[in-house]
Amino acid sequence: MLALLGIGVNIMFGIGVRIGSITGAVLTFLMWLSAFPIEHNPIADDHLIYMIIFIVFALKPDVGKWVGLGEYWEKLVGEKYPWLL
Numbered sequence: 001m002l003a004l005l006g007i008g009v010n011i012m013f014g015i016g017v018r019i020g021s022i023t024g025a026v027l028t029f030l031m032w033l034s035a036f037p038i039e040h041n042p043i044a045d046d047h048l049i050y051m052i053i054f055i056v057f058a059l060k061p062d063v064g065k066w067v068g069l070g071e072y073w074e075k076l077v078g079e080k081y082p083w084l085l
Contacts, residue, residue, distance in 0.1 A: 004027070006020075007020045007027065011057065013064075014063070014065065015064065015069055016064075016073070016084050017063050017064040018057075020057075021058035024050070024051075025054035025055050025058065028050045029051050032045055035047070
């Protein structure tokens with residue numbers, strides 16, 4: 001639950017969105033795997049939909065700049081540590 005909280009805060013503030021999105025996609029995929037056997041449609045499960053959204057967030061370079069503190073974060077640590085963006 002703390003991992004979900006950390007990922008949610010990470011995405012909401014727009015700081016380190018790429019890392020948060022990748023870990024969110026991995027976490028939701030593992031939660032989808034833990035639910036087997038799935039009683040209903042395994043393809044339209046909410047975990048897979050969240051995983052796709054996390055992957056889109058990770059691939060878009062400017063997701064944190066829309067609403068959050070992504071621009072400030074990029075100026076603060078972007079040049080020195082680009083993997084933290």
